[in-house]
Amino acid sequence: EITQNPLIRLILAMLDIFIDNWSYEAVFRYLKTGLAGVEKQSIDLIENYVLACGIRGSRWTRDGKWDWSTEFLPSETENNSDSDLEEINLVRDKITAPLLAFRQKTKGSRRAVDICTALYEFLEHIDVPRQIEKQIEVFRGKGQLNLANEYTQIWNILMHVLDQTVEVLGEETMNIAKFAKILKIGLDEYKLGLIPPSLDQVLVGDAHRSKSHEVKALYILGVNDGVFPTAALEEGLLSDQDRAVLKSLGLELASDTRTQAFDEQYLIYKALTTACSYLRISWPLADSEGRSLRPSMIIPRMRKLFPRLVESSDILPPSTISAELELVTGHLPTFQHLAAKISRQDLKAESKTLWQEVYHWYAGQESFQPQCEAFKSIMAYKNIASPVSPAKILSLYGNPLKTSVSRMEKYASCPFAFYLQYGLKARERKVFSLSPPDIGSFMHKVLELFSREMAVGNISWRTLERDWCEKKIEEIIENLLARMNGRGLSSSPRMTVLMTRLKRVVTRAVWVIAEHIRRSSFEPLGYEIAFGEGEKLPPIIMELESGQKISLSGVIDRVDALKTEEGTYVRIIDYKSGSKDFQLADVYYGLQIQLITYLSALTGNCLPGVGDPLLPGGILYFRLDDPLIRTSHQSSEQQIEEAIMKQLKMKGLLLANVKLIKAMDKEIQGSSLIIPARINKGDVLGKSSTATPEQFSLLQKHVYSLLKQLGAEISSGQVEIRPIKKKKYTACQYCIFAAICQFDPRLKENKYKLLPEPQEEEIWRLLDPKKGGETVE
Ligand code: SF4
Incomplete structure (x- = not known):
C-alpha cells in the first residue's frame, strides 16, 4: 500500500491535524512517521504531557506557554518540574511552527495550486527531501535495493500527483478536507512496481497486482x-x-x-x-x-x-503418527511445528518420542544452535519472581523500612504488586481523566479544608446551616481550582460538569456528617491526624528479629471522642469515596488493617488536651456519596432525607456497649440510621457489628503481629507473584500490573493464595488463645 509509506503517512496525517482539529491521534500519527524532524525522546515527553492534560484543538495553537498541571490537586502533588515544562514548550514550538506556517497559507478556501505549493514548501520546511535522500542512501549502503527503489518511486509519485493536481484542478478552490480526499484518491491510483530480486523465487502478492507469467x-x-x-x-x-x-x-x-x-x-x-x-x-x-x-x-x-478434485481440511490436527510425520518437512517449518508440539502437555507417548527425536536432530545441527538454546531456556522458564537481594531491598526502602499501613494491605493481597508499585515505583501512564483515586483525594482535600475552616472559625457541627455549607464548599473548590497550575484539568467543560457533581457530593457528605454529630454525644477531636516521622503522632516502630526496623505511618481522617468516667472513648472515621464494607475476615487476613492500626496508633499515644486513657470506641467507614434513592411520590422531605441517611450508614466495628452505642446515636430506636448497630427492647444489643474490649485487644494484637510478619517478608526480599483469591474476588481484578507479572493460574507455579471465609465466631475463636486460637506476644 502506497499510503503505508512513512512519507505519504506524514502528509495525510498532517492534513488530518487540521481536519480533526489537532486531535491526539492525528498529531502523533504525524510525529511518529519519523520524518517530522522531532527527536523520538521529545515526542515521548510531549506525548505524556498531552495525554495527561488532554490537550487538543486550540490548546495547541493558543498564545502563551503551556503551564497546566498534570495533577488534579495543586501544590504538593505537582509532578512537572519547571525544566520539563520548558522543554515541553520548546518541543511544542518546534512541532507547531511548520504546521502553522502551512495552515496560514491554506486556511479557508484556496486554489489547488496554492495548497500544492504550500505542501511542497512545508515538506522543505521540515527538511523531508534531504531526509528521504539520506534514507535512500542508507538503504543502498545496506544493500536493501528494494527499499531504496520504493522510496525513490514514492517521492516521484508524490511529485507527479501534485503536478497532476495543479494541471487538472489548479485554479479550482477547495478546503483542506477536499484537498486531502483528492490527494488520497490520486495516490491510491499508483502501485509500486518492484523488481524481483532473482529468477527462482516465491512471490507473495495481491491477485490484482501480480502480473507474473510462467x-x-x-x-x-x-x-x-x-x-x-x-x-x-x-x-x-x-x-x-x-x-x-x-x-x-x-x-x-x-x-x-x-x-x-x-x-x-x-x-x-x-x-x-x-x-x-x-x-x-x-x-x-x-x-x-x-x-x-x-x-x-x-x-x-x-x-x-472438476468432480475428481481433491479437497482437504486442516481444521483438525493430525491425529495419527503418520499424519504427524508429514509435518516433518523443511528445516524452518518443522522447527515451528516442533516448538508448538513439544510445549503441549497432552501429547501421546508415540508423538512425544517422534518430536523428541526431531529435537535431537536439530540439537546436532550447528546452524540451529542459537534456536535450540533459546528453545531450552523457554522450556525451562518458570513464571516465578525470585527474592530480591537484601542490598537492593535496603536501597529501595532504607532502614528503618518506611511504609504505610495501606501499602501493607497491598503486600498482603499480592507481594509482587507491592514490589512493583512501591519498590520499583511503576506507574501507569497518566491519561486526562479523573480516576476514582483522583476523585477520592480531591474530596478528602475539600473535606479537610472545610473541617479546618470550621475549627479556625470555632464553628460547631451541631449548629451548621445548609446554605452556609454549600457556599463554603463552593468557595473551597473554586479556590482549589484557581490554585491549580494553569487550571489544567479543571478548565474543560467535562470537568465543569464533574465539579458540579463533586460539589453536590461533598455538600451532601458534610450535611450527613453534621447530622451524625448532631445525633451523637461524640465530638470531633481532630481531622487528618497524621502519625509518622515529624507528625503530630510518632510512627509505629516495629523491630524485627533480623534487627531491621519497620516504621509505619498513616493519616486518620477524623477522630471523635467522648469523655466518660472510665476514660475517653475514641472512634476512628475513615472517609471512602467508594462503598467499602467492613469484613472481619479481611482484617484477619491483613487486607483491611488500616483502621485497627490507626486505633492502635491513637490509643497507644496521648493526644494533647485529652485525658488518659484513650479507649477504643469503634472504627468506621464513612461513604462520600450523594446516592440516588427510590421513593414513592408521596414521600416527604424528611422521609427522603432518612432514606439517604440509611444508604450512607457508616460501616465498621463498634464497642459492644449499649451506653456507648446510645451515645453514638441518641435517637436510636431498633436499627440505627447512622451506625451498624441495633438496640432491641429492654436496651439489649441486637444484630450489630460489635466487639468486646477484649476482642478489640485481640484484634489489635493480631494485626500488630501480622504487620510484623509482612514487614519481615518485605525486608527479606520476598516478592512472590501470589495474589489472593476470596470467593469470586481476586487481587488481580483491578490490578494494572497484569502485563508485567504474566500471572497465569494454568501454570503449575502460578497459583492463587486461596482465602477461606470463616464465620465471625470462628475468627474470634482463632484469635483467642484461651479458646485454642493463636498466641500473640
Ligand atoms: S495481576 Fe495479580 S499477580 Fe499480577 S501483580 Fe497484579 S495482583 Fe499480582
Whole structure:
C-alpha cells in the first residue's frame, strides 16, 4: 500500500491535524512517521504531557506557554518540574511552527495550486527531501535495493500527483478536507512496481497486482464470498453516469463499475489459469473473531467442473503418527511445528518420542544452535519472581523500612504488586481523566479544608446551616481550582460538569456528617491526624528479629471522642469515596488493617488536651456519596432525607456497649440510621457489628503481629507473584500490573493464595488463645 509509506503517512496525517482539529491521534500519527524532524525522546515527553492534560484543538495553537498541571490537586502533588515544562514548550514550538506556517497559507478556501505549493514548501520546511535522500542512501549502503527503489518511486509519485493536481484542478478552490480526499484518491491510483530480486523465487502478492507469467505453482488464499471476486465496487467521486457523459465528450477516465466487474471476472480467469503445474485454492471458514465465512462462488463451480478434485481440511490436527510425520518437512517449518508440539502437555507417548527425536536432530545441527538454546531456556522458564537481594531491598526502602499501613494491605493481597508499585515505583501512564483515586483525594482535600475552616472559625457541627455549607464548599473548590497550575484539568467543560457533581457530593457528605454529630454525644477531636516521622503522632516502630526496623505511618481522617468516667472513648472515621464494607475476615487476613492500626496508633499515644486513657470506641467507614434513592411520590422531605441517611450508614466495628452505642446515636430506636448497630427492647444489643474490649485487644494484637510478619517478608526480599483469591474476588481484578507479572493460574507455579471465609465466631475463636486460637506476644 502506497499510503503505508512513512512519507505519504506524514502528509495525510498532517492534513488530518487540521481536519480533526489537532486531535491526539492525528498529531502523533504525524510525529511518529519519523520524518517530522522531532527527536523520538521529545515526542515521548510531549506525548505524556498531552495525554495527561488532554490537550487538543486550540490548546495547541493558543498564545502563551503551556503551564497546566498534570495533577488534579495543586501544590504538593505537582509532578512537572519547571525544566520539563520548558522543554515541553520548546518541543511544542518546534512541532507547531511548520504546521502553522502551512495552515496560514491554506486556511479557508484556496486554489489547488496554492495548497500544492504550500505542501511542497512545508515538506522543505521540515527538511523531508534531504531526509528521504539520506534514507535512500542508507538503504543502498545496506544493500536493501528494494527499499531504496520504493522510496525513490514514492517521492516521484508524490511529485507527479501534485503536478497532476495543479494541471487538472489548479485554479479550482477547495478546503483542506477536499484537498486531502483528492490527494488520497490520486495516490491510491499508483502501485509500486518492484523488481524481483532473482529468477527462482516465491512471490507473495495481491491477485490484482501480480502480473507474473510462467508461474509453476500457485496458492490462492482467502477465496471467500465477497473477496474473490470483490463484492462491492465503488463508483468513486464520479458516478457511472457522470463517467458515461464525460466519455461521450471525449474525456477518458478510469473504468465504471460495470467494466470493473468484467475486469474482476477476467482477473479470476487469469489467476486460475496462471499456474502451469500446480494450483491450490484455500479459504477460511471463520474470521479472527469466529464469525463464519462462506467460500467464494467459484468453489461450487470448480467442484462441478472438476468432480475428481481433491479437497482437504486442516481444521483438525493430525491425529495419527503418520499424519504427524508429514509435518516433518523443511528445516524452518518443522522447527515451528516442533516448538508448538513439544510445549503441549497432552501429547501421546508415540508423538512425544517422534518430536523428541526431531529435537535431537536439530540439537546436532550447528546452524540451529542459537534456536535450540533459546528453545531450552523457554522450556525451562518458570513464571516465578525470585527474592530480591537484601542490598537492593535496603536501597529501595532504607532502614528503618518506611511504609504505610495501606501499602501493607497491598503486600498482603499480592507481594509482587507491592514490589512493583512501591519498590520499583511503576506507574501507569497518566491519561486526562479523573480516576476514582483522583476523585477520592480531591474530596478528602475539600473535606479537610472545610473541617479546618470550621475549627479556625470555632464553628460547631451541631449548629451548621445548609446554605452556609454549600457556599463554603463552593468557595473551597473554586479556590482549589484557581490554585491549580494553569487550571489544567479543571478548565474543560467535562470537568465543569464533574465539579458540579463533586460539589453536590461533598455538600451532601458534610450535611450527613453534621447530622451524625448532631445525633451523637461524640465530638470531633481532630481531622487528618497524621502519625509518622515529624507528625503530630510518632510512627509505629516495629523491630524485627533480623534487627531491621519497620516504621509505619498513616493519616486518620477524623477522630471523635467522648469523655466518660472510665476514660475517653475514641472512634476512628475513615472517609471512602467508594462503598467499602467492613469484613472481619479481611482484617484477619491483613487486607483491611488500616483502621485497627490507626486505633492502635491513637490509643497507644496521648493526644494533647485529652485525658488518659484513650479507649477504643469503634472504627468506621464513612461513604462520600450523594446516592440516588427510590421513593414513592408521596414521600416527604424528611422521609427522603432518612432514606439517604440509611444508604450512607457508616460501616465498621463498634464497642459492644449499649451506653456507648446510645451515645453514638441518641435517637436510636431498633436499627440505627447512622451506625451498624441495633438496640432491641429492654436496651439489649441486637444484630450489630460489635466487639468486646477484649476482642478489640485481640484484634489489635493480631494485626500488630501480622504487620510484623509482612514487614519481615518485605525486608527479606520476598516478592512472590501470589495474589489472593476470596470467593469470586481476586487481587488481580483491578490490578494494572497484569502485563508485567504474566500471572497465569494454568501454570503449575502460578497459583492463587486461596482465602477461606470463616464465620465471625470462628475468627474470634482463632484469635483467642484461651479458646485454642493463636498466641500473640
Ligand atoms: S495481576 Fe495479580 S499477580 Fe499480577 S501483580 Fe497484579 S495482583 Fe499480582
